[in-house]
Amino acid sequence: MLNFSATVNQTDLRLAIIECGRIAYERHLMTSNDGNISVRMENGQVLITPSGVSKGRLQANDMLVVDLDGRVVSSRPDRKPSSETPMHLEVYKAREDVRAVVHAHPIFATTLTVAGLEFPVDMLPEVLLTLGDVPITEYATPSSHEDAEVIRPFLKTHNAMLLRQHGSLTYGKNLDEALIHLERIEHVSEIFWRAKMLGEVKLVPPEAQAKLLAIRDAYFKR
Numbered sequence: 001m002l003n004f005s006a007t008v009n010q011t012d013l014r015l016a017i018i019e020c021g022r023i024a025y026e027r028h029l030m031t032s033n034d035g036n037i038s039v040r041m042e043n044g045q046v047l048i049t050p051s052g053v054s055k056g057r058l059q060a061n062d063m064l065v066v067d068l069d070g071r072v073v074s075s076r077p078d079r080k081p082s083s084e085t086p087m088h089l090e091v092y093k094a095r096e097d098v099r100a101v102v103h104a105h106p107i108f109a110t111t112l113t114v115a116g117l118e119f120p121v122d123m124l125p126e127v128l129l130t131l132g133d134v135p136i137t138e139y140a141t142p143s144s145h146e147d148a149e150v151i152r153p154f155l156k157t158h159n160a161m162l163l164r165q166h167g168s169l170t171y172g173k174n175l176d177e178a179l180i181h182l183e184r185i186e187h188v189s190e191i192f193w194r195a196k197m198l199g200e201v202k203l204v205p206p207e208a209q210a211k212l213l214a215i216r217d218a219y220f221k222r
């Protein structure tokens with residue numbers, strides 16, 4: 001369901017958001033009522049999670065429809081769009097290929113940014129093969145327009161980034177892709193943290209890195 005096609009209907013997209021929220025919540029990628037999930041519908045409007053609701057317990061009629069300017073097109077009377085809606089819309093405006101955006105607060109990846117560390121892009125082969133560099137944005141006040149501004153420099157060239165002292169932002173052609181990026185970021189960040197606790201963090205040898213990048217260009221290029 002998360003791996004939806006370009007012609008998916010709105011009912012199925014609502015169900016896909018529910019499933020994505022449940023997975024992210026159960027994996028501790030979104031705690032409390034943190035995080036937000038959106039998808040771009042066939043008509044160009046965006047379906048987004050409401051403000052103040054746990055993403056682990058969403059219902060189909062919780063989600064709101066907004067246009068790319070942030071105007072609410074349809075909603076339950078007791079629901080407001082996510083306060084991070086401007087950040088989601090910024091992604092859709094910059095990237096026509098993107099159909100799904102996930103903002104989460106993953107523990108280990110967020111910890112990296114709190115500790116002032118860079119994301120370890122060259123520690124595990126699968127990162128070089130798939131994600132590539134995961135930039136960390138400048139600090140921005142959550143729920144303000146600042147979030148939309150700090151992500152702008154990276155939108156065209158990356159599908160995943162970390163928001164300093166805040167969380168993650170991942171996106172792709174469907175929710176499956178956005179969630180895979182999120183899970184990988186958190187997995188790598190946790191291994192990095194655990195390896196640091198044990199001592200030295202070994203990197204992929206430089207010559208092997210070049211090979212991985214060549215494979216990525218051949219098979220995984222977005």
Ligand SMILES: [Zn+2]
Nearest residue numbers: 035142166167
């Ligand atoms: Zn947030």
